[in-house]
Amino acid sequence: MSLWDKFANTSTQRALLICSSTHHLLLAEKVLLENGVTAKVVPVPGGLVTHCSSGLEFPPSQEAQVRELIAKSGIAHEGIHLL
Amino acid sequence: MGLEAARFVLAAREQLGELLGVDSSSLIFTKNTTEALNLALFGSLGPGSRVVTGAMEHNSVLRPLEALRGRGVDVEVLPAPGGELDLELLEEALKKRTTMVVLSHVSNVTGAVLPLAQAGKLAQDAGALFLADVAQSLGYLPLNLSELPVDLAAFPGHKGLLGPMGTGGLYVRPGVELEPLLYGGTGSFSDSLSQPQVMPDRFEAGTPNLPGIMGLGAAAKFIQERGQEIHRSALLLGQKFREQVADLPQITVYSPEQVAVPVVSVNFGQEASEEVATILSEFFRVAVRGGLHCAPLAHRTLGTGSQGAVRFSFGYGNTQKDLEGAIGAVQAICQKL
Numbered sequence A: 001m002s003l004w005d006k007f008a009n010t011s012t013q014r015a016l017l018i019c020s021s022t023h024h025l026l027l028a029e030k031v032l033l034e035n036g037v038t039a040k041v042v043p044v045p046g047g048l049v050t051h052c053s054s055g056l057e058f059p060p061s062q063e064a065q066v067r068e069l070i071a072k073s074g075i076a077h078e079g080i081h082l083l
Numbered sequence B: 001m002g003l004e005a006a007r008f009v010l011a012a013r014e015q016l017g018e019l020l021g022v023d024s025s026s027l028i029f030t031k032n033t034t035e036a037l038n039l040a041l042f043g044s045l046g047p048g049s050r051v052v053t054g055a056m057e058h059n060s061v062l063r064p065l066e067a068l069r070g071r072g073v074d075v076e077v078l079p080a081p082g083g084e085l086d087l088e089l090l091e092e093a094l095k096k097r098t099t100m101v102v103l104s105h106v107s108n109v110t111g112a113v114l115p116l117a118q119a120g121k122l123a124q125d126a127g128a129l130f131l132a133d134v135a136q137s138l139g140y141l142p143l144n145l146s147e148l149p150v151d152l153a154a155f156p157g158h159k160g161l162l163g164p165m166g167t168g169g170l171y172v173r174p175g176v177e178l179e180p181l182l183y184g185g186t187g188s189f190s191d192s193l194s195q196p197q198v199m200p201d202r203f204e205a206g207t208p209n210l211p212g213i214m215g216l217g218a219a220a221k222f223i224q225e226r227g228q229e230i231h232r233s234a235l236l237l238g239q240k241f242r243e244q245v246a247d248l249p250q251i252t253v254y255s256p257e258q259v260a261v262p263v264v265s266v267n268f269g270q271e272a273s274e275e276v277a278t279i280l281s282e283f284f285r286v287a288v289r290g291g292l293h294c295a296p297l298a299h300r301t302l303g304t305g306s307q308g309a310v311r312f313s314f315g316y317g318n319t320q321k322d323l324e325g326a327i328g329a330v331q332a333i334c335q336k337l
């Protein structure tokens, strides 16, 4: 169990969107929240290779919608991971 | 820019000149330290020139130098054993004809103070220009630029000076020649198609950030009136924090025992520093900076190239209660390791 999970008490599966910069991360947060996705900025767990230390957590059930929204808004991202 | 606006800019420049102990005409306003460093580096280095710097530097020095390396500049980065500047290594490097030495006064990773005066003297004695990055020291440590062996000094308005974000400047010792970074209108010599030579116009083309500059002037006045006293309480908090967390077995401290600027960098066991930083923010309302602090070589030097570190900085306005909150949070996290 990661240190973050010891504090956050996350037991359910999470999806994590990794963006390519803070600008794109916060733009994605805005777009997702505006479209009813419950997105939240969280640290990227160690082990995931990425240049960004923060990602956007959202319910995996909304993955298709998230993919569509970020494609439509031209948000630069490195990928979506299921945790 | 109208005359009235120009008077405000002059007042701010004079205020800053008084604080730094230099003539106001030798000060150029920029949007941050990074722009000032870029101006100094690109303005004086080109194919065939050589520059010496150190491994503790910030990316605002290392990245311009990497770009300049691609343009034919010989760049030597000195190792920094234990995070310190080794003056003997510098002396050795200066045996080759060197155009410029660029070093930061205080490490933004550890808060360690580098021997600025000795380094500057070595550089100047070897015929090199000395560019000081005083981003972390200005406001915290006494800094009279006219009494130091410094040819160029890049500084922010937004750190120790408590000025507005997005302000800064470059000190250029009279007689030092630089090429501008930006060319354009200055409101002077307007019939000429060439950039004027006169300082500070030569380096300040375009409309200035008047609100920012006025804020910076007010900040310089505030510091000038109160002196370094204003940072005393933050220093004390930093010192106490360092002493208390150093005793915890899970904590590794990277900052010097004697805290000179209120920055204390630590790690919690092997935990990723960014993760700890987010936990501190989310669950304890303690704002710190994790990661590499834009200084990848400094972290490699300290052995934290992938883990980074959790940097606690105490500032003007922090209280004993904040200190206790921070220590309590560190202890609570350590208990879960």
Ligand SMILES: Cc1ncc(COP(=O)(O)O)c(C=O)c1O
Residues within 6 Å of the ligand: B032, B033, B034, B035, B058, B060, B104, B106, B107, B108, B133, B135, B136, B155, B156, B168
């Ligand atoms: C040592 C050092 N140099 C340069 C900079 C860049 O400063 P600025 O953000 O004002 O461009 C910083 C800022 O973090 C720094 O700590």
